[in-house]
Amino acid sequence: MAVVCCALAQPGYATPPIANPAKFLDQAESLRLQDHSQFVRMLEQIQPEADALSESDQWHLRYLDAWEAIYEGGSAKSEPQLHQIIDRSGDPALIAKASSLLLKILSTNRRYEEAFALANHLASILPEIKDPSIRFTLLTYLSQTVDLADQTDLAVQYARMAEDAIPPGETACRPLMLQAAALNNGKRLKSASPELRKAIDVCTNARQPVVTNAMWLILIDLYLDENQSGKAMALLDQISPAIQTAHYYDHMLSFQVRRAQAYLQLGNDDEAKKSALSALAMSQPGDLSEQLMDAYQVLYQIEKKQGHTAAALAYYEHYAALDKSHVDDVRARALAYDMAEQQLLVQKMQADSLSKQNRILKLRDDLTSKAVETSRLYIALLLVVLVSVVFWLFRLKRSQLRFKQLSCLDGLTSISNHQHFLGEAERLLQSLVKRQGTACLIAIDLDHFKQINDAHGHALGDIVLKRTVVICRQHLRSTDLFGRLGGEEFCILLIDCQRERGMAIAERIRVVIEATLVDAEGASISFSASLGLACTDASGYDLQRLSKDADTALYSAKRTGRNRLVASGEQVDQAEAQQTGKRASML
Template sequence: MLANTHAVLRQFEDALRALDVMLPLAESIQEKDLRHRGLMVAAIVYNQVGEYGLALRHTAVVSNDQPSARTRCAIASVTLEARNGLKERFADDMARNGAEACDGEPIIAAFVRWHHARQMEAQDRVGEAIALLTQYLPEVEATGYPFIIAQYHAALAELSMKAGGPAAARMHADRALSISTEAMSAEAIVKAHHVQYLLALQGNDLASALSAYRLYAEAERAHFNDVKSREMAYQVVRHQSLQQAQQIELLRQKNEVLELQKRVTEQRAQNWLLLALVLIAGLASVGYWAYKTKRLQVRLKRMTETDALTGICNRQHFSERAARALVQCARDAEPAVLVMFDLDHFKQVNDRYGHAAGDWALQRVAEAVRPLCRDVDAFGRLGGEEFALFLPGLDATAAIRLAGDAQARFGAIDTEAEGYAFRIAASFGVASVETADYSLATLMRQADQAMYAAKRGGRRQTRVFEAGMDTDTSSTPPAPIDLLRSALRGGAIDAIDVAAGRSRDADADRAIA
């Protein structure tokens, strides 16, 4: 049988998979001997992988089904092996009767007596075990089956060592090792090398003891790995079988659902329409809420990142973008500048024309500057009428040119179309990483100081931060509104000074000078 062939070749995973296919079909096999043979192969394989309980279950099924004499012999061997594996005691008569049932089957009878001797050894009946194995050793040798011959000699070597017979122990150990390679019995090799190690120690031959111990350790490790690989094969196949069973059960449940749907369709065709309507409504509802949720997420993200009035970055998002870009510039040793500008005399626009006019002016300023920005640039409103641009890869010269372009665009903003009479201008401050050493906080502070230097210098101009500017004190006393602005500075919104539409001089009547 296929499972038996795989087991002989020590392909236990394949053997177990074959059993998974065969065992569910066992009851449908009419020929009793063939069915018994398949179940006994399963029991033998389960013993090999350490699943002794399953082996006993299958032998019990065969035993209760009036097996043939040869099958009863195999049942005895497999049952005794499984009970030894489970460390369950069995009566001596059970083993003797099993051996008697194997008349004409010397190999299986040899296995029965070997399993019997192993239990005797476990019960410290060493003398009886030696007598049993020695009595039938010639018969076992006559079978010419290396595996069981090696097992008998290895067991006798171990038992003789326990009984104090070193000569017999050495003879049996040597004999076991001489045929174990052919027999491929790892257990016999382990026992034989262990006996040789003990004999060398007993004879105070430390060199031989060390050599024997090395061989013993290697054999024991190989045997341990072999046992564990067989046990693992069962676990792997069992896990795969469980997965297949779950998949089959899932398919069965799906088939039941489909069958139920079919019956409902045949009996009440109109229910399909109702079901379709409910399904469409459900999908539409899910799609609608998914769309609404996505829009809400986009809206919330936009609200957290953009200034509600101008549509550009708010202070927090601008700082985050600038910080990320600044890290990249520092990594690549590229230049970068920060431009900060504040609308001149903006307060008077709000005072004279109202906050709606001020909001309109801020929106036009953002629209004027946005086309000057690249995709990599960051443009944001810091608060009030104060704006900032971060320009990676550019130097102060490029920043001054951009500030000039922005100033020109501000001057081109037509306020009369909206019914106002003022012009828009700003004071620009520029700071470069050359003085700020790739620190965003330093860049903003220096740009702020340069911007206020532009304010003090007459407004509507651009100043680049220079060393000593942070300690510069002008001989011209600051205007009261500048003092107020300085006092309120430090957050997202500053107090600001804006010029009225009416000028104090001849041409400031239409300028925010």
């Protein structure tokens, strides 16, 4: 071997230099998911020439190295590289792709506050992105991020937008995969669902083995949920070579766990235990995935069934730790999205049920070994009663707070109603007076909303109102006040916001509303909004005066053509002057 290595190191056996590095890197990037092993070989081939590459090619190579590290499960190494690319490369396309990859890292590492902030930023600049490839990439990662927050409808919407904006060289594989994944996460998918079958067929024909494997694993999950363990096992055997060839950590771990679950359903405890232990062996330090939790649950059930109390207890402790981490993760996401509250309650009840079973097993073991410790049984039972009382008191208190909150919210859109908005706005403006802060009031009115109700029905009108609220919320902070004044009229109070920033936020809202489509009887309809803005630096802190100036600006926007933003003061006069000039020129 030493002789062979020395011979290969001679100049006659050296790899020829790459003639066109930029084209070489583009080709390597296109093979990431189609032929991952070839992608890795191409990276290894170009590494010796890294120092001789141009600056733009060096940044491109760093991006591909970061992507490969994430693929292999090493996101900690990739994050600093992605920040460098975003801050220093100066390449808009590369910055957008690096930002999208960073969004995946933040979401995977459960840094939801940072992930949602970055997602909101990327969504806000989405209307400005004209490059089809960048827009496609951003939409796919946005769909993945909101899916983590259990926002199924929004995740499907982003995936469909990506499907409608497929750039040259791409296929519908990833958008269809994201739609199927979001529907599965929202418990809207069955093993026979056409969305899943279509995604599998398209990704198979597109030769995207990694994405296809993800769809097969979802189908296996559905088979297991439907107690079709035979089909699940047959499919696991079928995709085993593809999983090993792709060598994607998440898929290999999921493959072993699903095999363990399938064996357990089939009654083959020995093989189920082997597969579960294989999954634990390949897991990485600090991995808190649900897949490992499922593996520990399989081992717990096997040891419990075989009467191995101590082993069952040990596996259950691992399961409980992972389950607690998972519950905490759901709670963190629920801070941004109310949809996760019910899911958190269900998981908490499941954890309590398994915890009670574990306490009973432990008490039985203690009673057989130490009769003198029978008092622990009474203590444990007392703790169970106490926890139950505290739990129900907590639920009662939360229900009271929920009812109080609902009295302040609009029944359709779940934002502040007219009365609550005015009261809170008065209070916030009074606090701003004391510290000489600045605020902006935005009045929003949907254009021709009555025509939408008359032409398509009030049900679609309600959908338009809800969609408007979702769009506005994506551009607001937690400190801002958002309310529905009635009908199609909304109002936003931006706290500690200068006029220029308020104008920018209002304009982004208007642009996103204009670009939004709503499905109506097989067709897509668009809608727009007129906005008026007033600020405390010109209108003062009196809510009545501030509202009047914002309404005046809004009416000016309506009179001058709709679907526009007009600010109070000079901008209102200018808008009206422009409209008067247009009428004069027409005459």
